[in-house]
Amino acid sequence: MRFHLLGMLLLASAAVPAAAQRTESAERRIERLEQELRAVQRKVFPGGAQVAPEIEPPAAAAGQAGVPASSAVADLTARVDSLEAQLRELTGQVEQNGNRLRQMENAIAQLRDSTGGRLDALERAGAPAAEPARPDSASPQLPRPSAAVTGTDSPAARPAASPPGSGEGDAEEAYNAGFRLWEAKRYTEAQRALEAVAKRYPDSKWASWANNLAGRAYLDAGRPATAAKTFLANYQANPRGERAADSLYFLGQALVALDKPADACKAYDELQDVYGSTMRDWLKQRLPAARTQAKCR
Numbered sequence: 020m021r022f023h024l025l026g027m028l029l030l031a032s033a034a035v036p037a038a039a040q041r042t043e044s045a046e047r048r049i050e051r052l053e054q055e056l057r058a059v060q061r062k063v064f065p066g067g068a069q070v071a072p073e074i075e076p077p078a079a080a081a082g083q084a085g086v087p088a089s090s091a092v093a094d095l096t097a098r099v100d101s102l103e104a105q106l107r108e109l110t111g112q113v114e115q116n117g118n119r120l121r122q123m124e125n126a127i128a129q130l131r132d133s134t135g136g137r138l139d140a141l142e143r144a145g146a147p148a149a150e151p152a153r154p155d156s157a158s159p160q161l162p163r164p165s166a167a168v169t170g171t172d173s174p175a176a177r178p179a180a181s182p183p184g185s186g187e188g189d190a191e192e193a194y195n196a197g198f199r200l201w202e203a204k205r206y207t208e209a210q211r212a213l214e215a216v217a218k219r220y221p222d223s224k225w226a227s228w229a230n231n232l233a234g235r236a237y238l239d240a241g242r243p244a245t246a247a248k249t250f251l252a253n254y255q256a257n258p259r260g261e262r263a264a265d266s267l268y269f270l271g272q273a274l275v276a277l278d279k280p281a282d283a284c285k286a287y288d289e290l291q292d293v294y295g296s297t298m299r300d301w302l303k304q305r306l307p308a309a310r311t312q313a314k315c316r
Contacts, residue, residue, distance in 0.1 A: 052102040056109065190220035194229050201232055206240035209233070227253060227260025234269055243276035264294045268302050268309065275313055284315035 197212035213236065216229035234249035250270035254263045267290040274283035287310050290298065298306075 048099050049102060052099065052106060056102060056106050187223055187225070190216060190223040190225040193219070194225045194232075197229060198232060201236050201239075204239070206236045209236040210240075224261055227257055227262045230256075231262035231266045231269070234266060234273070238269065238273055238276070243273040247273035247277065258293065264290060264298045264302060267293075268306065271309055271313065275309075280313040280315075283313040284310065287313065287315060 193216045194213070197209050197216060200206075200209035200212055210233050213229040213233035217226045217233070220226055230249060230253035234246045234253065237243075237246035237249055247270055250266040250273060253260065253266040254270070257263055267286050271283040271286035271290070274280070274286060287306060290302070290306065294302075
């Protein structure tokens with residue numbers, strides 16, 4: 020009898036450390052899972068919002084007095100299962116958010132590339148030999164410049180002349196020659212002269228003026244596809260140029276002439292977003308009417 024009681028006591032004393040060891044192991048798992056859960060939450064909710072673990076203690080089941088409803092190990096196991104399920108859910112959200120972000124970046128890149136590609140295709144389809152000038156009554160292209168419009172690129176509307184003999188002075192003189200050809204409606208000659216200015220003086224401020232006016236010469240000559248490509252290149256090559264904002268405006272005009280009002284609205288949106296209140300008054304006054312013509316939202 021004594022040996023029987025002694026054996027029972029030894030078994031009981033050995034069972035306590037084993038149960039404690041299982042409880043300690045489960046608690047370490049919970050701590051590890053909670054740390055991983057917080058790390059995932061920081062990725063899913065970078066603003067600081069957190070989702071509290073949906074862990075509730077199991078309801079006590081009705082039973083006989085003196086019989087425990089669940090052990091400590093069972094409670095810890097339930098917490099571990101709940102944390103693992105929530106960790107899997109948040110990990111899936113991180114993967115979905117990353118996939119959506121990649122899709123958005125790809126869409127933006129495709130939009131940027133497609134705009135240049137469409138202009139190249141339109142220019143090839145409308146080569147000078149195959150693109151006759153269209154009458155004003157059948158074309159939505161920009162109206163012929165009035166005296167006020169012409170004055171926006173005239174010598175009188177520009178800053179003080181550069182010193183004679185300087186590089187800027189030579190560039191300005193060459194630009195003035197191209198401007199006079201454009202003003203006389205000698206568009207083909209004006210195009211060549213203005214493009215030569217931009218090529219010979221690429222670092223001059225007059226390069227932006229020359230490229231913009233060359234685009235207008237193409238537009239006035241009934242070649243909106245080539246004009247659109249010229250305007251886009253002038254804006255992209257030197258967005259801080261003195262006529263970069265004008266090129267965005269006339270890019271919209273050229274796209275309207277090509278019956279692409281949605282793309283024209285993108286050009287007008289870019290003009291407003293990039294230059295806003297800094298654009299000159301001449302553009303501010305004409306932009307609302309241009310957006311209305313293109314039926315922009």
